[in-house]
Amino acid sequence: MSKKVAHVIPHTHWDREWYMPYEKHHARLIALMDTLLDTLERDDQFRSFHLDGQTIILEDYLQVRPENRERLTELIRQGKIAIGPWYVLQDEFLTSSEANVRNLLIGHKDAQVYGPVAKIGYFPDSFGNMGQAPQLLKQAGIGNAVFGRGVKPTGFNNSVADSAAYESPFSEMVWRAPDGSEVLGILFANWYHNGMEIPVGDEEARAYWPERFANVERFASTPQLLFMNGCDHQPVQTDLTAALDTARRLYPDYEFRISTFSEYVAAVEQSIDKPLTVVEGELRSQRTDGWGTLVNTASARVYVKQANVKGQALLEKIAEPSAAFSALLGREYPRPLLDYAWKTLMQNHPHDSICGCSVDEVHAEMMTRFAKSRHVAEALVQESGRFLAGRTDTSAFAGRSAVPFVVMNYAGGARSGAAVVELEIAKVLLGYDRSAEIYEELERLDIAGGVIVDERLQPVAADIEDLSVKFGYALPDDRFRQPYMARRIKVTLKAEQVPGMGHRAYAWLPASEGMRLPAAIPPADELGNEYFSIVVQSNGSLTLTDKETGAVYENLCVYENVGDIGNEYVFKQDGDNRILTTRDLTAETRIVSATAVATVVEIVHRWEIPAEADASLQSERAKIVPVSRRVAGRSERTVPLVISTRVTIEQGSRALKITASFDNQAKDHRLRALFPSGISSDIHYVDSVFEIAERPNEPAAEWINPSNAQHQQAFVALDDEARGLAVANIGLNEYEVLGDDRRTIAVTLLRAVGELGDWGVFPTPEAQCQGSQSVEFAIIPYGGRNDRCEAAAEAYAFQTPWTAEQTEVHAGDLPPVHGWLDWSGEQLALSAVKGGEFPGQYVVRWYNLSGSATELVLRPDSGRPLLGDNGKSPTGWRFSNILEQPLHELEADSDGVVRLPIKPREIVTLLWSPPVV
Structure with missing residues (x-):
């Protein structure tokens, strides 16, 4: 009988920032890496170390220790340090x-600079796992995923049982x-x-190994046993080889190896001799009691999530x-x-950062990083916007006192709605000795009665606000800055x-041009x-009627407030279990x-709400009473909560857009907006990573947590054959479908708590989110399940801002109305358009939102050197994987159209290279 193999994998799980600020963790990382390099160079038997699957550790180390780059690189090339893929x-x-x-x-690209990339789908501490991870990993050439959460592999009391009640009886x-x-x-x-x-030592080893063998063998489906030698911020065990010599001597029936993940995974694959359980889609720990999913990190420090969603959209959707x-066009x-x-x-984006579950200093530094990334993106957007506007033909406005501008839509499809732009009607270079005179000269300009026209010189409905005279400046590429004043x-x-x-x-024309304004909308009894x-009802709730389906949705946007005696990880309603709402208020x-x-x-x-939890919460926190066992109530003292809700009805838009603003003076509470759908369904649909995920409204039988909150990206929706209701958001990542008879969607707007939680006592007063808050969401009615993908497109557009740039009257390469990518495909979402990793290569990505096959159609342009303009053979389009590695050419039909079949839920990345002229 062959020996069981104990694969010991040395590692450290490196939370870059968490219960200490980044730089304090950083200092410890430098010490750890110094020790690691010394140990690997000194001890030939210490043959490998797994560097936590994230290449940013290399950056952080070499920022302080640049002199060790060659030592580090050599150890990576020798296979002694495994790096990547993230x-x-x-x-x-x-x-x-x-x-x-x-x-x-980027993880792959950075790792390849040093040596081989560890092809290990490493998710050691993710708070649940995205359903499309296997597809992404397979496209990246990775055939495995190693994770710490998401499924329950065993039965009651850790018994191994082949039971339908649990996802898998084994760890494999x-x-x-x-x-x-x-x-x-x-x-x-x-x-x-x-x-x-x-x-x-022998005595300690005899106490150590039997329990660990038993625990691993209880879950392992093969003789290949995994032992992870490390933990969070764990220093290198420098005497590991001596410890394993002791183990070999005491337990000769086992083979002990210092392994890499690649070696361990290969050994498991070779040893599997029985069918393994198949788990499908998202791994969210639904077969548990519900207290350990950590899903409420989706609502901790909502301001962090809002900044992230806006930053992502700015980069991927516009920049x-x-x-x-x-x-x-040559730039x-x-x-x-x-x-x-x-x-x-x-x-x-690390799990302890974006989740909002760290000490206050961490999240303060995060807001600076968000700003830094945003400022770079804004600069790039402005530069590209000005360039593209400058190449757009605005000669239709010639011969008039026109101020042209170009409105840009970077959503996946054509759309209508309210776009905003600031225009400089007139400007004068600033002479500081006559600045007051310039100001007054510009202020005297008569701009009343101006009108907006489109490229056909047809008036366009617009609201024009006079911003008076403002200071501005230009930064020419070839000379010194130019300050000016502009009306x-x-x-x-x-x-x-x-x-x-x-x-x-479009263009602004002064009243002197004699253009007629479009007719105003007459007052109406109905908004x-x-x-x-x-x-709008007397209590401030909304009754919405979908004119296309006739469906009526009542009591939308009632606000709910409850106490929260949990922490940054876990919501726990106060022991009084009292629910406050605005349903009975007069607005x-x-x-x-x-x-x-x-x-x-x-x-x-x-509104008046309790000011905080009662005094017993402080005692429960100090004693580290588990959240699920806390009973503190809310204080008798109250503070005002004034919520100003602005509801915007845009002509031409299917989304009812809402902004809610308030000054939060209360602590230890949660605020949600409620949207009763009235739709009878046991399931709902939610935007997740590269998919619209289908989730049950009711949790699994093992679930005992009173709350069943979940993650969302852009929206959550319920529908049936005849109607549907979606609620979209910008940075409101937590929702719950309540178990009431109205199938109410509850979206968390704020969760205010005062401690980190987890393994110690870490006060986080800034997680109470005191002060001014503003949140954005939208209500999107639609025509039932067949229109679900159209509602999704509306929600994606809601997260994609319009952009606009002023320009001059000129001819241009680009027509006044132009789309860069002529494509179609039922149930497809456009995810990315970007430059490729190789010069002259462009990347376009779609994914199929549905469970049905569809077809992507790419049409050639009318002859301009634009994206998709190549009816010749080859087409310039190539099929790719997620790492932008070309796989094969795509052929066109005789009419120059490329037609590509898309499988259900497939993520498709195409590369395009312009034709050589």
């Missing part, structure tokens, strides 16, 4: 689909993505510290495509700056059918647009503005 160990559900791809792409399983991609899944059934601090289109693609902006953003206006126009990934030209109408309502573009209604709730 840049950071992210939270998968709180980072966008494209952010997960960039993480994998097959993990299948929604598209059918499969990888070998390996769960840390005994966590990633089950082989830490192995003793050298990258606008830079790619500019490059097609250099700013790959180094984009990589820098992405890396800076992703430094906020400015703010234009909010009804942009109609602006092509997806495209633009439309609404062509798609829906709303009625103040007024129409802020009503134009041909949009109607804005303000609803004000004046």
Whole structure:
């Protein structure tokens, strides 16, 4: 009988920042890495170390120890340090689909500079795992996934049983993505510290090993046993080889190896002699009691999530495509700056960072990183926007006193809605000795009665606001800065059918041009647009009627408030279990503005809520009473909570857009918005990573947590054959479908808590989120399950801002109305348009939102040197994997059209190279 093999994998799980600020962890990392290099060079038997699957550790170390680059590189090339495949160990559900791809792409790219990339799908401490991970990993050439959470492998009291009640009886399983991609899944059934601090002495070893053998063998399906020699921030065990010599002498029936993950996974694959359980899709720990899923990190420090979603959208939805289109017209693609902006953003994506579950100093530094990434992205967007506007033909406005501008839509498809731009009607270079005179000269300009026109010189509905005279400056490429003063206006126009990934030209004309304004919308008893109408009730709730289906949704946007005596990881309602709502309040309502573009209604709730938890919570925190056993109530003292809700009805938009603002003075509480759907369904649909995930409304039988909150990306929805209701958001990542008879969607707007939680006592007063808060969400009614993908497109557009740039009257290469990418495909979502990893190469990515096969159709352009313009053979289009490695050419039909079949839930990445002229 062959021996069982104990694979001991030395590692450290390196939370870059968590219960200490980044630099304090950083200092300890330097010491750890110094020791590691010395140990590996001194001890030939200490043959490998797993560097936690994230290449940012290399950056952080060499930032302080650049003199050790050659030593580090040599050890990596020898295979003694395993690096990659990720840049950071992210939270998968709180980072966008494209952010997960960039993480994998940059991790590979950075690792290859030093040596081989560890092809290990490493998710040691993710708070749940995305369902599409197997597909992403397979496309990256990785056939396995190693994770610490998400499934329950065993039965009651750790018994191994082949029971349908649990996902897998073993730590090894097959993990299948929604598209059918499969990888070998390996769960840390005994966590990633089950082989830490192995003793050298005989007596200690005899006490150590029997229990650990038993725990691993209880879950292992093969004789290959995994022992993880390390834990969070664990220093290197420098006497490991001596400890294993002791183990070999005491336990000769086992073979002890210092292994790499690659060796261990290969050994497992060779030893499997029985069918493994297949687990499918998202791994969210649903077969548990519900207290350990850590899903409520989705609502900890909501301000962090909001900054992240806006930063991601700015980079992936605007900066990258606008830079790619500019490059097609001859401008250099700013790959180094984009990589820098992405890396800076992703430094906020580790699970203890983006989840909001660290000490206050960590999240203060995160906001600086968000700002740094955003500022780079904004600069790139402005540069590309000005370049593209400058190449757009605005000659239709020639011969008039026109101020042209170009509205740009970087959503996946054509859309209409309210776009905003600030224009400089006139400007004068600043002479400081006559600045007052210049100001007054500009202020005297008569701009009343101006009108917005489109490229056909047809008036466009617009609201024009005079911004008076403002200081500005230009930064020419070839000379010193130029300060000036300008008369400015703010234009909010009804942009109609602006092509997806495209633009439309407009212009402001003064009243002297004699253009007629479009007819104003007459006052109406009912608020609404062509798609829906709303009625504001006396309590401030909304009744929405979908004009296309006739469905009526009542009591939308009632606010709910409860106590929260949990922590940054876990929500726990106070022991009084009292639920407060605005249902019985009388709200103040007024129409802020009503134009041909949009109607804005303000609803004000004046509310008194408990100021904090009662005094017993402090005692429970100090004693580290588990959250599930806390009983503290809420204080008798109250503070005001005034919520100002602005409801915006845009003409031409299917989304009812809402912004809620409030000054939070209370502590230890949660605020949610409620949206009763009235739809009878046992399941709901939620935007997740590269998929619309289907989730049950009711948790599994093992679930005892009263709360069943879940993660979302852009939206959550319920529907049936005839109607559907989606609630979209910007950075509100937590929702719950309540178990009431109205199938109410509850979206968390704020969760205020005062401690980190987990393994110690770490006060986090800034997690109470005191002060001014503002949140954005949208209500999207739709025509039932067949229109679900259209509702998803509306939700994605909600997260994609319009952009606009002023320009001059000139001819240009680009027509005044133009889309860069002529594509179609039912149920497909466009995910990325960017420059490729190789110069002259462009990347376009889609994914199939549905469980049905579909077809992607790419049409050639009309002859301009633009994306997709190549009807010749070859087409310039190549099929690729997620790492942007070309796989094969795509052929076109005789009419130059490329037609590509897309499998259900498939992620498709194509490369395009412009034709050589």
